[in-house]
Structures are given as C-alpha cells and as structure tokens.
C-alpha cells in the first residue's frame with residue numbers, strides 16, 4: 001500500500017524534510033512524469049496546440065504569479081505585461097543569434113528586472129495601492145514595448161506597425177526545435193525544472209519569509225525579516241517566471257510576439273487561475289492553469305453538442321460569454337467557500353488516503 | 361548588570377502623549393514585570409524597544425549599544441525577541457514553520473541556494489529543524505507541529521508565539537500579556553514556561569501582565585506605568601504596598617474583581 | 618493657443634466623466650474598503666440595458682427606469698451574495714472578488730450583445746456641436762459634464778445632510794464605533810453598492826452617448842483607478858479634482874504628442890502619472906500614512 005502514511009516513520013530530519021515525504025507522493029509524481037512522457041506519443045496535433053503546449057507554458061506563468069501573490073501576498077494585476085517583456089526580449093535575442101536557452105533565461109532576467117522596478121513601491125505600500133502599481137505596469141509596459149520594439153528589430157522582421165515580431169526557429173545545441181513533439185518536450189523539461197525550483201523556494205527560508213509577510217508583515221519585520229528585501233525578491237522571481245513563460249509562449253505556442261496578446265484580460269485570467277487552483281499552493285498552479293485552458297474547450301464542445309441536439313447553432317460569442325460567467329462566478333464562489341481553491345479539495349482526498357485504513 | 365536600558369523615552373501620537381520620559385532597566389537574568397492600567401503605554405514602550413515605533417526623544421541601549429532608531433528587523437537581529445498582545449502568528453504556516461521563521465534572522469542561505477536546495481541550504485534547514493524540534497519538545501506541542509497555526513486556539517497560539525520568539529535566540533525576551541485570554545490551567549503552563557526559559561536558558565524577560573497573582577509569583581522586580589509615566593518600581597512586595605500604585609491600578613483592579 | 622484651449626476644454630469635460638467613475642469607486646471604498654475593479658463593467662451593463670430598452674422603442678424615461686431597476690437589483694444582490702459573506706477576508710480576496718464580478722458581467726454583456734447588438738444610447742439628446750468662441754464642443758459632452766457635476770452635488774448633499782450620509786461618514790471614520798452606535802453595516806453596504814450602481818448608470822449613459830455602447834466602456838472604467846489614486850481613495854472632492862486633472866493632462870499631452878509618436882498616449886498616460894505618483898507619494902496626495910499598531 002503505497003497510498004498511506006501510516007507506518008512510514010522517518011528516523012532522520014533529512015528524510016522527513018525531503019521534497020516528497022511519503023512514498024505516496026514520490027510514486028504519484030513518478031506516475032505523473034511517466035504520463036507526461038507517454039502522452040505525446042498518442043496526442044493529436046490539436047491536443048498539442050490547444051491543450052498540452054499552452055498548459056506547460058502557462059503553468060510556468062501561474063507558478064510565478066502564485067509565488068508572488070499566493071505566497072508572498074503581493075497582488076499583481078500586471079503579470080501579462082511581465083510575460084510580454086520576457087517574450088519580446090527572448091525573441092529579439094534569438095533574432096540576434098543568441099542561443100535558445102540563453103535567450104529564454106535572459107528573457108526571464110529582463111522581466112525580473114522590470115518587475116523589480118514596478119515592485120519598488122512595495123517597499124512602502126501594500127494591498128490596494130500596490131495592486132494599482134502593478135496595474136500601471138499592465139498599461140505602461142505594452143505601450144513602451146510597442147514603441148521600443150520597432151527600434152531594435154531589424155526592418156523586415158516586424159510587421160503590423162512594428163510591434164508584431166516573428167521569432168526565428170529556435171534550436172537547442174544545434175537541433176532545431178520545430179515539431180509540436182519537440183516543442184512539447186522542451187517546454188516540459190523547463191517546466192519541471194521551474195517547478196522544482198519553486199518547491200524548493202517555498203519549503204525553505206525564503207518561502208517561510210514570504211508567507212510570514214503575507215500573513216502578518218509587522219510581526220515578520222519585528223521577528224527580523226527584511227520585508228522590503230523579500231517583497232522585491234517576490235517581484236523579481238515572480239516576474240522571472242513570467243518572463244520565461246513568455247519566451248516559451250512566443251516560441252512554442254503563439255509562434256509570434258504580439259503585444260495585444262498580453263493584455264489585462266490575460267492578467268486577470270491568470271489571477272483567476274491561481275484563485276481557482278489554490279493560492280499559496282504549487283499544485284494549485286497546475287490545477288488552475290488546467291482549468292483556464294480546459295474550460296473554454298469543454299464549454300465549446302458541450303454547448304455545441306447541446307445546441308446541435310436542440311437544433312440550433314451556438315455562436316462563439318455566446319460560448320465566450322458563458323466562459324466568462326462561469327469563470328467569474330467560480331472565482332467569487334471559491335473565494336467565499338474555499339479560499340484555498342482546488343488544491344484544498346486535492347488535499348482532502350490525499351488526507352483521506354494518507355491515514356487509510358485508520359480514518360480518524 | 362543592565363542588559364537592556366531605556367532612557368527618558370518620549371513618544372506622542374497626535375495629541376496623545378503615550379510615553380513621557382520613561383526609564384527602564386532590565387538586569388541580566390531577571391524577570392521584570394511591567395504593569396499598569398489600560399492605555400498606560402506598556403505596549404507602546406515595547407514597540408519603542410523593538411524598533412517598531414521610533415521614540416520622539418530618548419535612547420534604547422542593548423548591552424550598552426545604542427539601538428534607538430534602528431529598523432525593527434535590525435533590532436531583532438541585535439537580540440530582542442518578543443511576542444504580541446493580540447497574537448500575531450502566521451496563519452498559513454504550520455506550527456513548525458512558524459517557529460522556523462523565528463530562526464530566519466540568523467540563517468544564512470540566500471535565495472539561490474534555497475532555490476537549488478544546495479548543500480549549505482539543505483544543511484542549514486536540517487540544523488534549524490533540529491533546533492525547532494527542541495523548542496517544540498520544550499513547549500510540549502509535538503502533537504500539533506504540522507497543524508496550520510491559524511487553526512489553533514488562543515492558548516496554543518500564545519505558546520507557538522513564545523516558541524517563535526525563542527527560536528530567534530534573543531538576548532532579551534519581551535512578552536506582551538502572554539497570558540491574556542488563557543484559562544487557569546493554561547496560565548499555569550505559560551508561567552512555568554516563562555520561569556523555565558528564564559532559569560534554564562538564563563534569558564532576561566520583560567513581562568507585561570494584568571494578572572497580579574502571576575506577576576507577584578514569578579517576577580523579580582515590578583515597574584508600574586500610568587499615563588505614560590513610571591509611577592513606581594521595586595520588588596513585588598514593595599510595589600504592592602505603594603499607595604500610588606494602589607490608587608492608579610490595583611485599587612481599580614480589585615474593584616473590578 | 619486656440620488649439621490648446623480646445624484640448625483643454627475637451628479634456629475638462631472628459632475629466633469630469635472620469636471623476637464620475639471615480640465617484641463610484643470612492644463610495645464603495647469609503648464604506649467598505651473595497652476597491653471595485655468592476656466599475657467599468659457595471660457602467661457597460663447599465664448603458665447596454667438603457668440602449669436596449671430604447672432600442673425596443675421604450676421612451677427615454679422608461680429606458681432610464683429600466684436601467685435604474687437593473688442597477689439597483691445588481692447592487693443589492695452583489696452585496697448580499699458576494700460581499701457580505703466575504704466580510705473580514707483580507708483585502709486581496711475582496712479585490713479579486715470584484716475581478717470575478719467584472720468577468721461575470723462581461724460574460725453577460727457578451728451574450729446579450731450577441732443576441733441584440735445595440736451600439737448607441739439614444740435618448741434624443743441634441744447631437745449638434747456648440748461653438749463657444751474659438752472652441753467647438755459636442756453638446757452631448759456638455760450635457761454629460763453638467764449631469765456629472767449635478768450627481769457629484771447630489772451625492773455630496775446626501776453625505777453631508779441626510780441620516781444615511783451621517784451613518785456613512787461614521788462608518789468610514791470608525792467601523793467599531795459605528796457598530797456600537799447601532800448602525801447596521803450590512804444595510805449601509807447595500808446602500809453604497811446600490812448607490813455605486815446608480816452612479817455607474819449615469820456614467821454608462823453619458824459614456825454611451827460619447828463613444829457608443831461597446832466594450833471600450835469597461836476598459837474606460839479602469840481610468841477611474843489613477844484618478845482615485847491621485848485624489849485619495851476616500852475623498853470625493855479629491856476624485857473630482859483628480860479626474861479633471863487627468864482628463865486635461867491626457868487630452869493636452871495627447872494633442873501634442875500623438876502626432877509625433879503615433880498615438881496611444883491617452884491609454885498609458887494616466888497610469889504613467891499614477892506610477893510616478895506612487896514612487897514619490899506612495900499614499901497619494903490626500904491620503905495619509907498611518908502607523909500600524911501591534
């Protein structure tokens with residue numbers, strides 16, 4: 001019985017503090033990885049481009065947002081803008097022949113730098129006022145991008161007023177990353193690494209300091225946490241994740257850097273994703289991202305089906321409308337009944353099995 | 361030998377003169393109780409010592425070193441640990457993690473090594489975990505070490521806060537009404553912990569408390585505040601006899617009882 | 618100079634309308650410390666309802682009445698179903714709840730406008746342009762500006778002179794004291810949400826006249842944020858002054874800058890101003906820093 005904790009005793013703190021403490025967790029993660037590796041062998045092109053690749057790339061963004069907002073409590077209404085910064089930076093670097101991985105990392109670093117700048121007010125303000133600073137990012141950055149990009153991209157490569165740029169085909173150690181299959185695996189590898197980093201951050205000194213600041217900033221400070229330092233760190237790291245995801249979105253999902261894609265809607269959607277998935281939960285970022293990607297697909301299929309059965313055409317406008325209604329209502333309902341989101345339900349399921357067969 | 365001194369501390373909020381020239385001396389190894397009616401300025405004095413408020417006038421000295429005006433996190437690093445009157449635990453962290461936050465200030469690993477869970481970070485995390493477990497054993501809260509602190513009742517919250525302050529490895533411990541809202545049994549436990557901390561770890565303690573029984577029992581000296589001024593200081597017995605104190609505070613209390 | 622004057626006066630009129638959006642934000646913030654990110658969507662919904670009713674042939678007064686009914690019902694239910702259960706939650710949850718409501722309203726708008734595409738609030742107001750010396754203005758803008766000022770006066774009067782206003786002021790000063798005086802917070806919250814719904818109705822109608830009933834109204838709602846930031850989240854006078862300032866600033870700067878850099882100034886400038894202000898005066902120009910207690 002690998003599904004229970006009963007009978008598992010740790011004799012050293014080292015094993016008790018391992019990333020996955022119980023065999024259950026280790027096995028289920030291993031199982032998930034196997035699934036992740038096997039799926040692409042069966043997936044259709046539609047699966048790749050509508051579900052799998054967006055899921056992998058967007059999850060990196062929601063991980064970052066969750067570190068920043070869910071763990072450290074710094075609400076960001078401008079995450080999409082930081083994604084855009086990473087996406088454009090990486091694209092431009094690729095145009096100038098910087099290797100793929102370096103371009104992705106530098107995209108992330110550029111986003112981190114910009115995030116840091118927009119995080120500066122967090123040293124003195126919090127809550128509402130800070131949320132407004134990030135909202136400013138959402139309006140100021142795309143504007144700045146659409147002015148700056150045409151100046152640095154060689155003419156001919158940028159279209160539509162100069163702020164829409166097609167990246168050259170990236171290659172990894174001399175191998176072109178082209179097919180959906182290849183894009184999937186590269187994205188998967190980067191996501192796995194970023195997830196491990198995030199899990200390490202939240203279970204150590206840094207993560208504890210973040211949550212302490214979120215839950216009671218005054219006490220955190222009086223206990224010796226340099227809260228300015230850790231807030232700025234949250235901005236930088238959250239934006240770094242955004243930047244990396246932006247690079248991958250542009251290269252592997254959108255196939256083009258287009259500033260209109262990274263609008264306030266996307267920011268709000270990502271925020272909704274971590275609320276639904278679970279604030280302050282790594283796995284919650286996965287659930288939330290899956291939710292925002294699957295919801296429209298699910299509604300599309302089921303409503304079209306129902307419409308056909310009832311004999312009328314359901315237009316895409318209606319489906320988009322219902323998607324918004326469901327999404328918005330769910331955000332509100334979850335905030336009221338289960339602020340910890342889907343991750344909490346998952347936890348309940350796990351707790352049930354953890355102590356099995358002694359369920360007291 | 362004085363380990364902590366406050367000299368002539370003044371602070372005002374708008375029109376309210378919360379402290380008007382208060383002196384405080386805490387000697388090595390002693391428990392100093394600070395008492396006084398509501399609004400006397402006890403918490404405000406602690407906030408001045410721990411660097412949350414900056415006194416308008418006056419000095420705070422820790423082991424002779426001037427710490428006035430340092431930011432609160434630097435004051436903590438200098439060696440002042442404390443708990444809070446209204447409890448300020450971190451709801452989303454487990455009891456164990458709350459206590460480990462206390463150790464934050466003397467940990468060294470930076471965000472990169474944490475991210476990679478690299479050699480140093482891992483070693484340090486384990487070392488801090490061991491240390492935190494000692495505190496947990498001492499406070500007899502093993503059974504709740506993985507419970508989110510937000511789910512705890514008041515009695516345990518106060519204990520977790522004490523543990524968190526101890527994890528700071530402070531030179532001086534400030535306890536702001538650690539027994540408020542506890543039942544008799546919990547109060548006894550807490551009094552025992554405070555005494556143990558003081559005797560076994562040799563930690564000097566400033567204790568703000570309204571329960572005179574506890575104050576008389578465990579403190580070495582008592583200082584009385586009223587309207588932002590010190591009106592008496594001495595051994596528990598001396599203070600109990602002091603007419604000014606009876607007038608300003610104890611009288612009111614016995615009427616209330 | 619004439620060009621400047623024209624930009625200035627038009628900016629002034631736009632600014633008053635920004636102030637109107639900000640007024641809805643301030644009303645809710647004062648009573649409940651919630652920053653309502655759904656202002657724009659509320660205005661959008663209101664203008665759509667009025668336009669739809671007018672489109673179906675309802676006379677102006679009836680169309681407006683329909684808007685009133687919908688917005689009152691909306692304010693009431695939102696407070697009841699979403700915000701009352703959230704009392705005591707951290708600010709971040711409250712902001713995010715308003716994001717949820719914004720998305721919800723968008724969804725409703727998408728569906729309804731898909732079924733009945735209407736683009737104009739037509740209440741039969743004059744649409745000709747007025748010529749005041751060198752400046753020419755759309756008369757509907759002028760009417761809109763006047764209506765907005767009137768509404769400011771009305772809300773200010775309610776705050777200063779009525780019992781409800783007194784209770785509202787008491788709550789924004791100190792919730793605990795207000796509670797102990799026997800003021801029902803639930804009741805007041807419902808009042809402000811309904812009030813904000815009505816303010817949204819007015820801004821929806823006025824904006825609907827100017828730019829048409831379209832999704833842009835929801836985005837415009839966000840312009841209220843830099844305004845309330847500059848003016849202070851709990852100051853109505855601040856909202857009015859800051860609204861006018863932002864309106865004039867963006868219009869004048871855009872008038873000179875847009876031809877040089879190819880447009881877009883109005884979209885980013887208010888937020889840029891807010892950002893600079895956040896850096897230099899983090900608590901706004903009217904808000905004050907408080908020392909937290911522990």
Ligand SMILES: Nc1ncnc2c1ncn2[C@@H]1O[C@H](COP(=O)(O)OP(=O)(O)OP(=O)(O)O)[C@@H](O)[C@H]1O
Nearest residue numbers: 373376378397398399400401402403404908909910
């Ligand atoms: N941050 C602040 N802003 C405004 N006034 C303050 C602040 N902190 C303390 N005060 C005022 O200073 C005075 C002393 O308050 P303090 O909390 O120190 O009293 P106390 O002795 O701890 O009382 P209690 O026994 O009720 O805890 C009070 O009048 C209080 O209102």
Ligand SMILES: [Mg+2]
Nearest residue numbers: 402403404445
């Ligand atoms: Mg006190």
